[in-house]
Amino acid sequence: MKVIGMAGWSGSGKTTLVEKLIPHFTARGLRVSVIKHAHHGFDLDRPGKDSYRHREAGAVQVLMLSNERWVLMHELRGAPEPTLEEQLRLLAPCDLVLIEGYKEAAVPKIEIHRPSLGKPPLWPENPHVVAVASDADIDCPLPRLPLNEPAAVAAFILEYPDVQ
Template identity: 85%
Template sequence: MIKHAHHGFDLDRPGKDSWRHREAGATQVLMLSNDRWILMHELRGAPEPTLEEQLRLLAPCDLVLIEGYKAAAVPKIEIHRPSFGRPALWPENPHVVAVATDGPIDCPLPVLPLNDPQAVASFILAHPI
């Protein structure tokens, strides 16, 4: 899973050793425990890595889900909630291959029931890349 955050975020907490190391200038801090590990890399003004660069950082796997990156040339399932009143992306984005929605929508693409994760998962697994 790759999730692009439009706003800054921090998984660390002020006052913790890992936070202090980053504040002191460490470019990378690796935290680990019996349950998980995380590598934090400070950009310190460098450009954000491209999606392709981020994909190379992941361990080999069969499927990567990406949240965000609306303009990236990868197949997308648009999440569209008509009740929010925002325009759909699919008419302008050629990379949208289906729309998952919780309301009625007139769309030439496959329309998936947003509240049926099994249906969405089945589409993802069956969709040729």
């Protein structure tokens, strides 16, 4: 299983890039999974639904399934957030895992950098950044990828030798 991250400041386009990359990989027959780290709380459930009521009643895990998909919700209930390594072990077998977020994780990552956001680049301080995808011409010693050309970014990922 190959693992590569997408890191950047909020609003840089990480989600959009991941969304555009997935079809390039699946068209090649690769099974792709995504881990997205959220710095804020989130809830996939809605008040009043059975699964919400089960979690509110104290269930640690609720597995919902249908003939189209399944989801396992796990309440931490004060336990520490699982490490990235623990999360990777939870995934079904696949060819490629795209990780969104986890700026500091020790996995090779592509920085999504938009100078127009006014935020500093991550690559000077982050040794795990292996390339920078940007919508502007930037001065950077790492490989520079055209942010608005997902096929070029996908090709870099497929050719990168150190993707785990």
